[in-house]
Amino acid sequence: MKRTFVAVVAALMITTPLSACSGNAANGGQPNINGGSEPVKLTIWHDKEDAVVAALQAELDKLKPDIIVTLEKKNGLTEALKMVGNDPKAAPDMYFFAHDKLGVYAEMGILTPITEFVSAETLGGFLPMTTQAAMYKGEIYQLPIYFETLLFMYNRALMPDSSVPTTTEGLLAFMKDVTGGGQYGFVEQHSTAYYSAGWIHGFGGEIISNDGVPQLNGDKTVAALEYHLKFARLMTGESEYATVNTLFKEGKAAATIGGPWLVPTAREAGIDLGLAKMPVINETGLPIAPYSGVQGLHVLKVSAGNPEKNTAIKKVLNQLCNTDIGAAMASASGCAPAFTACYELESVKTDDMVMMMSEVAENAVPMPNIPEMDVMWNVASNMLVDINMRKADVRASADKAQKQAEDLIKSMK
C-alpha cells in the first residue's frame, strides 16, 4: 500500500507539470480571427509614467468598440523584447519606447517599418528631427509621439534672471564666484556619457559616427573633454543622478543641466525655477547640444503579419497623427509634441518648458539608434570617469577608450 502510494505521488509530481505545459501549448495564444465581429484587441508595452499613459489611453479609447488597446507597463522592456520579440504568443503588438533601441530590433528582424501603416504625407506633419531619429538604414521604424532633451535650469534665488550666463565662459566665471562651502554654481552628471555628449557636440565632436565608428579620440572630442574638465573640477565629486538633482532641489546648486523629469520635482521642492537656452561655447560659437530622445510607437512584425491586427494597427497609428495626443501629453506631463501643428496651439505655446525644449531641440542631436551605440555608453562613461574623477591624461584616456570601443564593436559580430 505504502509502495503504491509513493509510486502514485511520484508519478503525479512528474506528470502534472508536463501535462500543464501540453495544455498551454494546445490552447494558448492563437489570434481570434473572426471577420471583425468582435473587437480586435491590441497590446502595447511601455515603461512610461502614469500621466503619459493616461493621455495615450484616453486617445486610443476613442477607437472603441472596434479596437481595444491595452497599455501594459513592462519592467525590463528592452530585454523582454529580445527574448520574445518574434513569438506571436508572448510578444506585444506594439511597444512605446525611445528611438535609440530601434536599430537593435530592426537588425534582429522583429520590427516592421511604420511607413506600411502611415502615409509619407502624414509623416511629413511631424518635426523632421523626430522622423530622422526614427530612421534606420533608410526605413522609419517609429511613429514619434513626443521628444525630450536636456534643459539648462536655474534657481532664481541663487542665479537671478539678469545673471544667467549666455556663454560657457560666463558660466565658468559664475561657478568660480559662488562655488565653495557646500554650495555650487553649476552641477551636472559630468561623467555620464548622456550628459557630457552635449559638450562634445558643441565642439563638433561625437561619440560615434552614423556608420558605427567610435569617435572618442577625435581631435574635436578631445578638445571638448579638455575644456569640459575645467567645469567638472568645480562640480561635486559624485556625478550620479541622485546627488546632482538633490543638490539642485535643496538649493545647494544654482544651476544644472537636467531632463524635463526634474522640473516637476524641483517645483515641488519649492525652487523658483528658471529655464534658459543652453550656453554658447566660447571656443566654437556653438551652444551645448545635448542628445534628444524621441518617444513613440514601434510595430512588431509578428502582429503586422496578422491581417486583422494589421488593419487595427493602422487605425491606432493614424489616430495619433494629429494635435490631440500631442496637446494632451504636453498638458499632462510637459512632453514636447512631435507633431508640428501642436506648436500652433495656445495651450502648447504658453507652456514654457515645452517651448524651451522645442528651442533646445533645434540644436539637439538625436541619440544614435545604431546597435553599436549599446557598447558606447559604458566605454564613454569610463573614459569620462578616468578624466574627470581619476585625473588621468585626457588624450591617453580617449585613446584607451577608443581601442576598447573598437574591440567591443568587433565582438558584437
Added chain:
Amino acid sequence: MKNGKRKYHNTLRSWLCLSPSLVIIGLIVVFPIVYTAYISLTNMNVYHWFNFEIIGLDNYAKALTVFDGGFLQALALTVLWTAVNMVFQLVIAFFMASLLNIQKLRFRRVYKTVLMFPWAMPGYVSILLWKNGMFNSQFGLLNQWLGKIGLDPVRWLANDAVAFAACLVVNLWLALPFMIMIMDGAMQSVDRAYYESALLDGAGWFRRSVSLTIPAIRPIIAPAVVITLFTTFKQFDVIYLLTQQVGAKTGANIHTVLTYAYENAFVTSNYGYSSAISMCIFILLIAFTLIYNAKGGKRRVEND
C-alpha cells in the same frame, strides 16, 4: 534470486522517489548550463538573433582576448575579495553566535530578529541605501559625522582601497545574518555536558572555543561555508552597484571577474561570445571546487 528482485525493486523505488527532484535539478541547473554551452558554439548575436548557426570554437578563441592583464587583475582581486570576506564572516559570525549562546542571555530572540534584518531586505535596496545614505560625500552619514568634528568630507567610493573596504563592509552586512544563523544553530547542537566538563577542567572561553566549539561545529557549518565561498566569488551586485553602475560610477577601478566580463563582453549583446566567457568562468569555478574537494577529502582521510 529473491534477493536480487528485491534489490532491483528497491533501486527502482529509490529512483522513482528521486525523480521529481532530478527533473527539477535537470531543468533549473543542468539545462541552463548545457544550453549556455550550446549557445557558446553559435554566432547568436544582434545580427543573427533568430537565424544563428553553429560556428565551432570561434567564440572561445575570441574569449581569450578578454582574458588579458585586466582580467588577471580582476581574478586576483576576486580571490582577495573572497578570502578577506570569508575570514571576516567566519570570525565575526563566530563571535556573534557565541554571544547569542551565552547562558541565561535575556532578549535572545529580539537580538536574533534584529540580526536577521539585513537578510530580510532586498539586496539591491540595501546596497543603494549604503551608497547614498552612508558613503555619499554630500549627504552621507559618515561625512556628516566628519563635518561635526571639523574634518573635510571624504569621497569614500572614489579611492580603490577605500572603495574595496566599503564594498567589504556592505557585503558583510548582507552576508553575516546567514552565517550567524548557521553558526548559532550549530552551537546549539553541541552537547552542554562537554562544556560543563571543560569548565570543571578549568578551560577558559578561548580554550573551549578552540578545542571544543570549533571542532564540534565544523562539519555542520562546512556546507554553508562552501556555499558562501562561491556566492562571494561570483559576487556582482555589491561591487557593481556601489562603484561601477553606468551613470553612477564613483571613480574606483575595482573589478571582480564578473563585473569585468560584464563590461568587456556582456554589453555586446553577443550571446555566443558572452556564453563562451560564461563557460570559461564556470570551468574556473569548477576547478576551484575540485581543488577544494580534493584538499577536503585528504583532510578527512587524515582525520580518520
